[in-house]
């Protein structure tokens with residue numbers, strides 16, 4: 638069983654409203670989203686575009702519902718822009734997270750990313766970094782991680798992601814080998830490893846001691862197959878239902894929970910299942926995910 642004192646459960650607002658596809662759940666309000674997170678039994682949330690930007694306003698709304706902010710996505714451009722530009726934006730973002738009481742920040746390198754390109758097949762045309770770009774990425778992550786840890790008390794966790802420069806197991810391995818464990822941890826996302834046909838269990842086993850945030854995401858293999866065969870973009874795949882809640886797809890969560898348990902994992906596990914809320918009612922799916930986690934882990 639995972640330790641209730643050490644492991645907290647969160648959920649991402651992307652199941653209610655998708656910031657990258659605003660017509661998905663455009664009608665769902667911030668208040669509905671956080672109320673339903675609480676109703677489903679989650680105490681942590683990531684941050685969406687509809688969330689109040691003012692720290693005190695957001696804190697009050699969340700406190701009323703017994704929810705806290707546990708992470709928010711940050712896009713870096715370390716290999717395509719001057720480092721200082723990324724650091725300036727990063728400082729503002731991390732200051733906000735620290736004020737909200739979050740312990741981690743989830744970073745994704747978005748230079749040349751095809752993640753948001755509607756006309757680019759997600760399984761084709763991904764940018765592969767050369768040695769110089771790898772140095773820029775790893776050195777930049779080390780510098781940002783030092784800033785966030787030492788000046789804001791927030792740990793940098795790196796999110797591997799489809800269509801980005803760090804997608805495959807080999808790329809994650811090179812990023813991990815090139816960064817300082819003191820300043821850079823891994824944000825493990827089960828769905829993104831499964832999507833690109835990497836083994837999530839092998840990856841979590843290898844890096845569990847450097848994982849400080851977990852996204853519990855499942856995939857529907859038939860939809861991912863369709864995405865590959867019909868050369869669909871990442872976001873077209875999301876719309877078609879490539880992702881779902883843990884337990885509703887093909888990812889084996891028993892061994893994932895076991896590895897976390899054996900390593901006495903401490904931190905958040907966040908259900909992140911972006912799909913069309915008109916087809917997958919967010920409250921219903923949040924409740925099913927919560928039930929699944931409770932049955933599998935005792936949390």
Ligand SMILES: O=C1C[C@@H](O)[C@H](O)[C@@H](O)C1=O
Pocket residue numbers: 651657710796826829852909911
């Ligand atoms: O953590 C994430 C944030 C989303 O914006 C992203 O597209 C999603 O797939 C994800 O894993």
Ligand SMILES: [Co+2]
Pocket residue numbers: 796826852854909
């Ligand atoms: Co994720």
